[in-house]
Amino acid sequence: MKADAIKMDGGKAGSVDLDEAIFGLEPRIDILHRVVRWQRNNAQAGTHKVKTRSEVKYSTKKIYRQKGTGGARHGARSAPIFRGGGVYKGPTVRSHGHELTKKFRKLGLRHALSAKATAGELVIIDVADLKDAKTSALAKQVKDLGWKRALIIDGAEVNENFAVAARNIDTVDILPSMGANVYDILKSDTLVLTKAGVEALEARLK
Template identity: 80%
Template sequence: MKADAIKLDGKAAGSVDLNDAIFGLEPRKDILHRMVRWQRANAQQGTHSTLGRSEVSYSTKKIYRQKGTGGARHGSRGAPIFRSGGIYKGPTPRSHGHELTKKFRKLGLKHALSAKKAAGELVVIDSIDVKDAKTSALAKMVGSLGWKRALIIDGADVNADFAQAARNIATLDVLPSQGANVYDILKSDTLVLTKAGVEALEARLS
């Protein structure tokens, strides 16, 4: 399929051919959902921890005699039944990540790109070369183009001057093609691909 390309100043920059097998799929919510869950699960630190009965700081001495008190036969103040006692089967540090095959992850990225194209939220630009790395100048360009929360994906390497200028713009994220992922693509309001980014993504996903 054909897609119009623009320059950073908004002027036309010809057109680019998009691979239908990558940008023309019917987006499937179940695949995108599984991909987002996989990414977010892998991002969890899993450092949650509680103290068990053997870890709380209490004496191991029997708290009162076995018989004659009229109460239950307790032996330790660190038991879960007592206030400040150990937690029974509480959370411990662990990994929340799970596996997804490379084939499925590649398919998920294709559906994410197709979802943006189908929603009219995909923009192709000629390049992100800027004359000077000025944040104020780039912010004006982005504002004039109407990009509210944009993700820009460049080729194998991101233009250094552009990355420096975009560093302090909160609504702009810049990634190389190898860093393209489903969660960031779906989270953005506008997905911006450079021509080099399109070529790199098609080479990666073909």
């Protein structure tokens, strides 16, 4: 499939051939959901923790005698039934991550790129570089192009001046091709690929 390419100033920069097997699939929500869930679960810290009955600071002395009080039997104030006692089956430090095969992760990335192409939210640019690392100049270009929450994916390396200029624009993110992922692609309103980025992604996903 053919796609028109533009320059950062809005001028035409020819066209590129996009691989149908990567940009022309019918997006499947179930595949995208599984990959995003895998990403978010792996990113979760899992450092939540409560104190159990054995960890709270209380005496282990029996609080009153077993029989004759007319009340329930209790052994210690650390029991979960009492205020300040340990928590029963509360959260512990653990990993929320789970496995997902490389083949399925690649499939998810293909469907994410296809989803953007299908929705008309894919833009191809010639190169992502700047002579000077000026945030104001890049912000003006982005505004003129009408990009909102744009994710720019370049080739193997990102132009340093462009990355520095984009750092202070909260609606623009830039990644090298190896950093491309389903969650960030779907979260963006506009996916911007450089010609080098297209080549690198097609090489990665074949």
